[in-house]
Amino acid sequence: MLLITRFGLTSAIAVLFSAASAQNAFTGAVGFGAIATGGNSGATYHVTTLADSGNGSFRDAVSAENRNIVFDVSGYIVLESAVSLSSSITINGQTAPSPGIGIMAGEVSASDKSNIIIRNLRMRQGNLDSDSGKSAFNMGGATNIILDHCSVAYGQWDSIDGVGITNITISNSIIAFPIGQQFGAHIEGNQATYFGNLWVSGHNRQPLSKANSQYINNVVYNYQAGYTVANTGGVFSHDIIHNYFIAGPSTTSVSNYYYQINAGQSVYATGNYADTDSDGVLNGAQENKVGSAVVLSAPWASDSATMADRSAADAYTYVLANAGASPRDEVDAFAVSTVQSLGTEGVIYTNQASTGLSNGGYGTL
Template structure:
């Protein structure tokens, strides 16, 4: 059943190889599988695809854009570790005075919001909008996380911050305006593993802003560590667009727990560096397949390689599997000088493994520039267009424009998202429009969200989430 649902989704979006490749890689049968083995949603990919601890839980409606209180995102997300799904009855911007720290077993379904969706930004907070700490089984999809500078200098304003977590899935996010990393994955004496970041825009890290170190526009930091006995790996970055970040595109460490796989991403217009590989945390196994690294107007001669390896710990090693990657120097914005995939040390660390990547099927790099931008960021084909900021990033890539920024105002500030509401008369977490005319459902009668949907064979609430996300 599950693979056929994924095939249906893939046919509608022309991603057959990806949808079924992920299921087959997970060892799932094409004729059916146990409920406990079904991925988080049809077409879920990467090491984080089994983030399913929220199944069977309560469906909670977000009815307020306030920072805290009844009906808010915080009230749903921080409510212990009990299984739950947060659905949105409205669209607009949530301004935070402190970070949201979600509990485990949670699905935050941004695809359920009407209009242009939901944007999180900081008010007086000097930390990340969402901080996931020592949590597991979280799915976070279709949101815009754009903190902006802190009022006082702060070293911890990421767009999304994770410290010690397992089975985490992040998809179709817009991560911008951090003064530290836009995406930060950390480990401190515990485990961070089985994590996916996919189809997201990671852009416009603020450079000369409120970070105490000064210039600090950063893309993503993977498996940084503090303390000892750290385990970090089994991380997938697939189909993301990194743009206009000074460096760390991405910055990667790892341990023997499993590989970090960076597949089919676009890295555009850094200043000084694209990807950086280190051995600080442990033995890193790094898979880099089907990616595109492209210089832009801000890129200096220092950014001479798509990947640079650095060794600092004699007891640790770096292994790199790299193939079918492209480096681009387009005539209208590229600078002269050397530009290749691997720096000399990275070339020495190469290994052959035709079975890699193991967590996701790879598209040919020749198709990445044409296909990835169609599905990246907080956009949903047929029902949600990219907002002005995501559109600006996509247009800058297409036209070889754009630059590293120091302030939010340089790109027009935060967009004003209309506060739209959708009706749910029976308050069962599914909109009236979706329930109307659907076999077995009634917008005037609360429905069991975990009953089986006649059309898809999924639980009704999962069919709702998948349908709104364009998964099926």
């Protein structure tokens, strides 16, 4: 019997989730994943241990549907194997005591699941995971998923993998320092929203988006290739609005902020800037020419214009101040400071330990 599993919401949790509804995952949720309701009407499960498994563990918390998951502990949960999420759950990392909660050394998988909300969670795979074919977060075949204010780093296959998705949002998150393939996110499927994210030191796929997509108010730093479609990506529509691409020491071709966007794509691109001189000053120029794509005169998605309420320069300021899990830990602080060098610092890593951060590069929670 799990005494830590409680059915019905306590008054504090009721206040925390009162904004959630069938129409909106939470106040401020945007994009295609915002229709997720998670486990907001289900049981509340308290994670009370950092152990990999057993009563009160994160693995046990996500093993059943219709749960609001809250954290009574802070620190890293070190996975002994990949952990699979159930459908219809909400993971509320913001409930953890300071300095917050993180998952390390294994994959968090929402593969083939639906209706999941994840907020303020750190997912740091790294090479302590012996399976280099897995990612930090996998949502292949998933439907109605929103990641908000998450921090994803040291993914081996991809930081975020999502082939066969329907209605996902990645928002206000930091996707940094992929190792292995050194890819940020691989998304294929129906509809995807990327809003207000900070992408740091990835070789490519920031993201690779083979889907009808919204890409708004993102900041991409030290890229070798930025927003990517790939020539085999199929025919999709893309709203690319008010993003900032900033070259760094690893950037080998500064014009690859848009990559492999072919004539089969339809793109609305406006207000995007690229700073390519690596001089330590934010002084980019507008760059809205997107390969051989069909140029749209208006956004294809009805809410893209409303979402794009910050200029690229304002997005830079806002994203660097607000993206990622809160409070910021050592890894995210390092990612942000790397971006703030504005072209003078940055490495595309093959091993998290090479960052020189504590705890073998994972940082200490």
